[in-house]
Amino acid sequence: MEFTLDEMRVHLATLEARIAEACKIAGRSRESVKLVWVSKFHPAEAVENAISLGATDFGENRVQEAELKFSEPRMAKDGSRVRCHVIGPVQSNKLKKAAIVADCIHSIASIEAVEKLEKVCAAQDKTLDILFQINAGEEETKSGLDVHEAEAFLNQLAEKAGTASADGKSENFPHLRFRGLMTIGKNTGVAEDSRECFAFLRNLQQKFFAKGGAFAKFDQLSMGMTGDLEVAIEEGSTMIRVGTALFGERDYSKPVNDPVL
Numbered sequence: 001m002e003f004t005l006d007e008m009r010v011h012l013a014t015l016e017a018r019i020a021e022a023c024k025i026a027g028r029s030r031e032s033v034k035l036v037w038v039s040k041f042h043p044a045e046a047v048e049n050a051i052s053l054g055a056t057d058f059g060e061n062r063v064q065e066a067e068l069k070f071s072e073p074r075m076a077k078d079g080s081r082v083r084c085h086v087i088g089p090v091q092s093n094k095l096k097k098a099a100i101v102a103d104c105i106h107s108i109a110s111i112e113a114v115e116k117l118e119k120v121c122a123a124q125d126k127t128l129d130i131l132f133q134i135n136a137g138e139e140e141t142k143s144g145l146d147v148h149e150a151e152a153f154l155n156q157l158a159e160k161a162g163t164a165s166a167d168g169k170s171e172n173f174p175h176l177r178f179r180g181l182m183t184i185g186k187n188t189g190v191a192e193d194s195r196e197c198f199a200f201l202r203n204l205q206q207k208f209f210a211k212g213g214a215f216a217k218f219d220q221l222s223m224g225m226t227g228d229l230e231v232a233i234e235e236g237s238t239m240i241r242v243g244t245a246l247f248g249e250r251d252y253s254k255p256v257n258d259p260v261l
Contacts, residue, residue, distance in 0.1 A: 002042065003248035005049045011246055012053055015226075019240070022233040033233055036085055036222075038243030041250035044069055050246065056080055059106075059241050061088030063098045070101055087182070087222070087241060089133075089143040096120045104129040106182040106222050109145050111153075111160060114173065121175035129179045131222055134204070136183040136197030144183065147200065154208050154215075161214035168216035180220030180238070181205045191228035198223050198235035205236075 003011060015035075023030050037050050038059040047058065047069055056076040060066035063086060070084035083103040090098045090105065095113060098105055099120040108114060108130045121128050132154070133144035145153055157178070162171030168178060181201050185194030201223055209218040224232025224240040232240060244250065 001248055002046055003246075005052070007248070008046075008049055008246060009053055015242060015245055018229065019233070022230040025230075026234045028233065032238060034239045036087070036239055036241045037246055038087070038241050039069065039247065040065060040088075040243065042243075042247045046247050051076060051082060054078070055082075057083045057085060057239075059085040059087040059243075061086075063090060063094045063101065066101045067097060092116070099126070099128055100124060102128065104131065104179065106131045107133040107143065109133050109143065111157065114157065114160075114176065118173045118176055125175075127169075127175050127177060129177045131180050131182045131220060132178075133182045134201060136200050137186040137194065138197075139187065141187075142184055147197075150204060151207075154204075158208075158211070158214055164212075164214040164216065166216060168214060168218070170214040173214070177217050178214055180209075180218050180222065182222035185223065185225065185228045185232070189227070191231045194228045195231050195235060198232050198237070202236040 019033060019035070020030050023033060034057060036057045036059045037055045039047050040061045051074065054077050056078065058070065066084055066086055074082040076082050084101055085104045085106060086098050086102040087106045089107050092113070095116045099117050105128065109132060117128060117130065134147060134150050135142045135144035136147055138147060161173050164170040181204060183197060183201050186197065201221060205218060205221055208215045220238045221236050222239040222241065224237045226242050226245040229240045
């Protein structure tokens with residue numbers, strides 16, 4: 001059942017307390033972790049309620065739903081523009097739509113997708129943030145790059161990118177910013193089981209961030225959800241993705257047909 005605005009406010013306070021405590025334990029500032037509200041299968045009214053509570057970043061799994069809710073610019077409570085994150089796998093035939101609606105795509109896992117996004121963004125005169133998804137838990141049901149191939153992929157990407165300026169914009173992908181890595185923790189119900197894959201992601205991100213060039217802005221780690229956010233923050237996450245704990249249970253039986261916000 002969808003939470004009411006008052007219920008959302010209470011659940012947000014509980015979640016914020018968890019994030020703040022995890023940051024304190026990890027010796028980090030609260031500002032170093034971005035909360036992405038996962039609004040998939042939640043209606044426009046819920047998004048509006050979240051914005052009224054200070055939400056600035058929203059995550060959608062499906063491109064069609066992202067278009068429905070975020071094609072028109074919305075202003076956050078702090079005066080900034082609401083950002084749309086596409087966090088689910090994107091089929092090749094939907095990359096164009098994803099590139100147009102999203103401010104950041106977390107789930108890129110091929111050179112072909114990068115090349116296609118560059119063409120779309122060049123036509124739109126738009127700069128897009130992208131993260132590369134790695135199946136760090138090595139689970140068959142998860143999308144993303146294989147852990148054993150991830151480093152080679154990023155090296156190949158650097159070669160394809162060519163020379164880059166100090167802000168990370170490269171010769172061959174000038175409309176894309178390589179911002180970091182994303183993974184989904186292990187689906188065991190035990191947060192600690194995800195520590196190893198989160199640490200793997202952090203080490204890989206730091207290695208390429210240190211290279212500079214096309215990876216000069218490679219400072220983001222999208223990892224951690226409701227059940228394992230503390231471990232993720234301890235291991236360096238800069239973006240946690242939370243949905244049900246903020247919005248309530250999703251109703252998968254009916255489509256989201258709200259008008260565009």
